[in-house]
Amino acid sequence: MFKKTFTLSLFLFITSCNLFQKEEEENESQGIEINPGDDIQSIVDANPAGSTYILKSGLHRMQEIWPQEGDTYIGEDGAILNGSRLLTEFEQEGGLYYAPDQTQQGGDHGDPYVCPEGWERCDYPEVLYIDDEPLRHMTSLEDVVSGSYFFDYDAERIYFADEPDGKKVETSITDFAFFFSASHVTIKNIIVEKYANHTDWGAVGGDQVTSWLIEGCEIRLNHGAGIVVGGESIVRGNYLHHNGHVGVNAGSGSNILIESNEISYNNFTHVSMGWGGAATKFYLSDNLQVIGNYVHHNLGHGLWTDIENTNTLYEGNWVWWNVGMGITHEISHNVIIRNNDVRYNGINDDIWLWGSQILIHVSDGAEVYNNTIYIHPDGGNGIGIMNYNRPDPPFGPFYGK
Numbered sequence: 001m002f003k004k005t006f007t008l009s010l011f012l013f014i015t016s017c018n019l020f021q022k023e024e025e026e027n028e029s030q031g032i033e034i035n036p037g038d039d040i041q042s043i044v045d046a047n048p049a050g051s052t053y054i055l056k057s058g059l060h061r062m063q064e065i066w067p068q069e070g071d072t073y074i075g076e077d078g079a080i081l082n083g084s085r086l087l088t089e090f091e092q093e094g095g096l097y098y099a100p101d102q103t104q105q106g107g108d109h110g111d112p113y114v115c116p117e118g119w120e121r122c123d124y125p126e127v128l129y130i131d132d133e134p135l136r137h138m139t140s141l142e143d144v145v146s147g148s149y150f151f152d153y154d155a156e157r158i159y160f161a162d163e164p165d166g167k168k169v170e171t172s173i174t175d176f177a178f179f180f181s182a183s184h185v186t187i188k189n190i191i192v193e194k195y196a197n198h199t200d201w202g203a204v205g206g207d208q209v210t211s212w213l214i215e216g217c218e219i220r221l222n223h224g225a226g227i228v229v230g231g232e233s234i235v236r237g238n239y240l241h242h243n244g245h246v247g248v249n250a251g252s253g254s255n256i257l258i259e260s261n262e263i264s265y266n267n268f269t270h271v272s273m274g275w276g277g278a279a280t281k282f283y284l285s286d287n288l289q290v291i292g293n294y295v296h297h298n299l300g301h302g303l304w305t306d307i308e309n310t311n312t313l314y315e316g317n318w319v320w321w322n323v324g325m326g327i328t329h330e331i332s333h334n335v336i337i338r339n340n341d342v343r344y345n346g347i348n349d350d351i352w353l354w355g356s357q358i359l360i361h362v363s364d365g366a367e368v369y370n371n372t373i374y375i376h377p378d379g380g381n382g383i384g385i386m387n388y389n390r391p392d393p394p395f396g397p398f399y400g401k
Helices: 002-029 040-045
Strands: 032-034 052-055 058-061 072-075 079-082 084-087 091-093 096-099 128-130 148-152 157-160 169-172 186-188 191-193 202-205 213-215 218-220 225-229 234-236 239-241 248-254 257-259 262-264 280-286 289-291 294-296 303-306 312-315 318-320 327-330 333-338 341-343 356-361 364-369 372-374 381-386
Touching: 032 040, 040 052, 058 084, 128 157, 218 225, 327 333, 341 356, 356 364, 356 372
Parallel strands: 032 052, 052 072, 058 079, 072 186, 079 191, 186 213, 191 218, 202 225, 213 234, 218 239, 225 248, 234 257, 239 262, 248 280, 257 289, 262 294, 280 303, 289 312, 294 318, 303 327, 312 333, 318 341, 327 356, 333 364, 341 372, 356 381
Antiparallel strands: 084 169, 091 096, 096 157, 128 169, 148 157
């Protein structure tokens, strides 16, 4: 009797779960449809706050969206928000090609420490792409070779060396895909690419947003950060790769969850690691949780809390093959780092305790345990603690312990 009752109960439970999931999927599939070529912002402005929008499969080019309170944006498979202009007209001069009439001028960040030597234009947001590959922005016309370009802002021309015939040539001109204009916004299953967002700014979001859910999206090839969120927000199950600066920035708030994302190959513009070149950077947060992410092959640090973070949890992450440190907690308080697999980070950056797989960097209240650590034979360090003088913040003085 017990076996029959248990079997029936289990069947009813599974059936009810499947029905609930089906109902949830049906609810998500119902909404205001947006087709490629539609003016998305006009549609959003014409509907009440809290509406659900379905982005149909295809290329939605050069769109900027200011969500309203409680809006939901869901992409059909293959729905792409693309912030670039397709270039089709070219001329030749001095052995180079150029695209004329390029009037977009985003300007640089203004901080002289952002870009390292040889990459002085890393913070100019206009990127040139050929067949989905971002080219390197050179500082002068004379430096242009295959795989690079020079934007002559005065002449309104983008010069490059590679033959454009038969290739897709694009340049990023649109500032962002989703801006931080409202709270309680949901964004799901959308590809966001090739936006001209500034260094440290998100193609999606901003640190003033609250209560955003960004889930199941692919964020790629944008000039600045892929995603930026503030308090009470969730970034879950996204693929954040080949962005010009970081994959994720988050902070200026409490109760942020970064979970089950793949974050890889970010910082193609070569933003200085000392300034913020990384896979992620978290700041001014309380109760930040970073759980179950795969963070690999980024040109910079892997998981990085920097500046007045408290009560942080890093758990169950795989942090592999990043140029900088694996997990670092800098000028912050109260962190638990446990059950992470951290290996082969900082191979060429291991002077003193730099290049550590895990580093407590002038921060206190750290608990580090049950982590798996591998150090590459060619370089890197294990677990490090640094302590030296840093300014006292509002939360109190920092110590490495």
